[in-house]
Amino acid sequence: MTNIDKYGFSADRPITKLEDDLLGRAEFSKNLSDAISQWKGHDSLVIALHGDWGSGKSSIKNMALAHSKQQENSPTIIEFSPWEWSAQDKIIEAFFDEISKSIGRKNTSKEDQNLANIFSRYGNHLSTAHTLLKDANLSIPLLTTAILSTGLISSYFTNNSQLILLITTLTSITSLVLSATEKGNELLGKLSENYEKKAKLNEKTLKEIRDELIEALAKRKTPLLIVMDDLDRLTTTELRMIFQLIKANTDFPNVIFLLLFQKDIVEKKLTDSTQSGENYLEKIIQIPFTIPQIQLKQVHEVLFKLLNNVINSHTDANKKFDQKRWAEIYHKGFKSYFNNLRNVYRFNSTLCFNFNLFKNNDIFEADPIDLIAIECLRVFEPTVYAKLSQSKKAFTTLSSSYGDNQSEKIKYSRVIEDVINSASEKNRESVKEILTSLFPTIQWIISNYHHTHHSYQEWFTQLRICHKDHFDKYFKLSFDSEDFSTSDFINFLQLTNDRERLKEKILALDARNVLEDFLSKFEAYSKQVPQENFNSYLYAMLDAGDEINSESSKFLGFSAQTYLFRLSSWCLEDIQDIKSRTKILSDYIRVC
Template identity: 25%
Template sequence: MADSNSLPVDHPITSSEDDVLGRAVVAQDFARSVRELDASQGVVVGVLGAWGHGKSSFVNLMREEFAEAPTLPVIEFNPWVFSGDQQLTDVFFREIAAELRLKDQSKFGAIAEGLDKYGDVLSPLAVIPWFGSWFDRAFKATKAATTWWNDRKKGSRTFRETVSDALKQLDEPVVVVIDDIDRLTTNEIRDIFKLVRLTASFPNVIYVLVFDRRRVEQALSEDGVPGRAYLEKILQLSFDVPMIPTEVLRTQVFERLDVILQEIQGLRFNGAIWPDVYVEIIDPLIGSLRDVTRLALSARPTLRALGQQIEAVDLLALEAVRVFRPEIFQALHDARLALTETHSLWGRTQDPDRKAEIDALLRVAGADEGLVRALIQQLFPAGRTYIENNNYGPDWINTWKREHRLAYIGYLELYFGRTLPSDLVSFQQSELAYARIADPDALGEYLDSLPREDLESAIAGLEAYQADFPEESVVPASVTLLNRIADMPERRNRGMFDFMRPDMVVTRVVIRLLRRLEDETARERAVREILAGVQSYSSQELLIRSVGRVEDPTNALISAECTAELDDDLIRRVRTTESSAPGGEWGLFRVLWFVAERDGDEYVPPPLNDPVQIRALLQSASSVARAQSMGSRHVREEDRLAWDGLVRVAGGEDTLAGAVLRLRESDGASPLVLLAETYVAGWRPEEF
């Protein structure tokens, strides 16, 4: 049994209890009109309507009236089942005969037998003995060849009269429903109407033909004779199934989609954008209840798979295009970069390749160009630069990313490929981090749970939320982030122009956090609180330098007086107190250099006895020099140390050489030790 959340598939309704269009009364009234027809010489009735407009359902509603006393037996023949490899004439009479036997052998047996023989002599295969389906029926069904030949010699008229005489004895007519005629090929449609014409005068037989008028008229038109005139000669009565009111279709769309939306936990659905997207994109594509069903069935797996990650309104819009306009959907895929790339207002020019992609998309759309333009306006604002005088700059990317819109290329690629791009993996991690940004314990626990190689991108993604950082998160979040710089590995695979480092990534987020405090006094108070919670001197120095000791004083977040005071306090602590996190001093070289520069000749180097401290010092003074030749993609790399600076902060080359020796005793021939030993031996790098 289907559960309450099950969606109807594309099957006709079978009962007035399922009638959502209010057609039951109309169908039953029409069925009563059919009853009242004089069927003494046969009747042909048509139920007409476009594909998907409920013709089969309408006939099923008529059956309910036919089932009322006095009951009219209803025989159904579906030519689509037999089209193709079997001749319709060969199966038509056999199928109707079989249906009559099932209804009542005693009542319809003689009619069925007569129809069987009538079909035998009319079948185009019957003129070729021992061939095809005639052989199967005539011989495998125990019909002797001599019997068939005797029947054949009698001709069709004899058996027609036999069938007619038997039909005249019926108290009520038999209704023969022939559905799905419009699904047949042109030749098959003509065959069906020839069969009906051959048997239309059988007494007490009412044919109910169900088809799309335009399709059948087109198939029956030949030699200058319009198909409509042909139909008018055959049909005594017809009913055009009415178009479904737009309001009813919309109600059905909303009801069926609501079943889907309610079952998905954490679904992203923006009610503010839904009305425009529905009216301008989805509604023009829905023309029948069949369309409603197709959209609901197609959208369900997509929403289940992606509805928690991508805005559901966007998904529904593209699913509607995919289902009803697949050629436009393919063109959207081809133009995905043109639809999502933003352009700076400065020196703004249209990319000719991207413009060509949008032009190709509009050409494919043809009569649906207006729909595609609405799609661009509602879902892909970046593409508007190619269809109107409107531009969306790079700043919008973070907005689309936060809102999980397909306007962001990462989400669009996820929709098309069903594989999460690496940048979206990082952004999802950033989202989860942002959800904890005001809780230092929860934020720290989450960041610590991530692979170390993912920390940098997860923290960098927090910039997308800078406009929404709550003020209460400034201090706890800054402390948490600054304390994790040492946990972020330096990536050696950076490109030539990728200059970001873990400390720079954290700095950008911390600065944006502090900017949420508009008052300078509040910022200075927050910086002091942050410094009290930061463990390493390296991160403390970074914070003071980033907010106060900047090249352009107008960009400072704290006053020069506060900066000087914080610097003096840091230098005092570095001189007198060992770091509480020696292994986490990711920037020890810079801290000591700052102290040495401030102290000048009075600088007193720290004792370099602890291998942990020595290792931190050398690592923080190391770098990778990169060079790339013109015309080559290969990037050459060379490890280096700021040797002269190390000599300065260590208090001399001999002192530094002794520290390297102590590190050798602790770490052995590690890459860092080997690099330092080459400097001790006198090697110096050449410039690339």
């Protein structure tokens, strides 16, 4: 069975292939890959790839790795995500374990199987001290890891029993901090037990294992490429642990570290009273790269392509799409929210879903531009969206140019201002422009311009959010709660060519006690009655006029009968030729 993506969801995952590049970054990725593949040195190389959130760091990394795999003598690639292990507090153990497994799995040569084994034993030595002491004092495991990994102390010990003595000494210091608590006793017991096992299982000292590891790495014809992404998600303690781990092993030959993170975030986390985060990173990272800046034109081209797919998914939505209105909303505020592909895909996923909710067979039950704009506010300005949903009267009330509306104007003005001010500061002006375009009904408040009732009726037929009868569905994301859908009015229009069927429809609506409300809203559609249907349309209303309720259900409102007579009168007014108008009426009277 074929699965069809009806809702157009995007998982917002980085691209993995060079051919999927939409932003012209494939060449940069290839060059990065070539530089890594051609490097060979006696010490480790630490490369950083900097970029803001959503700027495409992971996509560039994926393309670079894909290109590397296609080359001869490509590096052995090991992707390690410390963020995935941070919650379990097993970063160091997982780091060496992942390297060992990757080398052993990806390479079948005897030399690399041996290298995997050495990495495993080396990692076991380092992770034991860290794991056992982490609950006592984080500075001690970091210090222990750094000291042991450099081999400066382990070189003085010829067997594991002497190394145990060192750890026991460190443990004694820790015990002073723990004050012989139950937790402290448990940790000390675990420490002793684990190192006794280590002494039985391992014959070589840590320095000997380290030397063996360096020798094995130096013999490799291709480097190990260790990739770490999302470092900016780590806590300050975890970041220091990772960078200490890298720094302590920079003398490993044929090893390249590729680190991906947002520079300002990591620098801020690493800054303390002793040094700035910038200086901290400079001591570790040898080659920093900043990813190429995204061209907004390219991002917006992707946005337009996706929006076209959404609009073209329904014929009526495409028909309703007003290019002039779209250009106004896009340039005045909409485009400011799309400066990276992540925002584009995030927005498109929710828009696709909500767009489908308004498909009612052949009718699209919303204005597509209004839906796009309001979805933009929902995704990127949730506070604005929430306040707007509670401000229906302020945004949909049409005021006449007659009379004194000053008190109402002041009240609504405060509501509108509050909604606009709840936007993010950098996009506040964009929100104001979007709302002004969506709600021409507020122009009498902000610019003293008054629209006519005729305009308000047009907005009703266009399903605009600015009309009080359509406002709610843009927030409920449903038209089912409306008394009448657009298709109800379209169907009524289609019946105007059949006198008997139209009469039956009118009487059926009256029997449901909804005719008065239906006709009051159909008035906005009355100008769409085809002229060739005038006779049957007019006769059906006159036929039904005597059989329906002549009393209004609303105080000072029009009755259903009055609405029928109003519609009949407007129909006759639209017949310009007086003789034709007279003939229609005289024919009806003669037949009756």
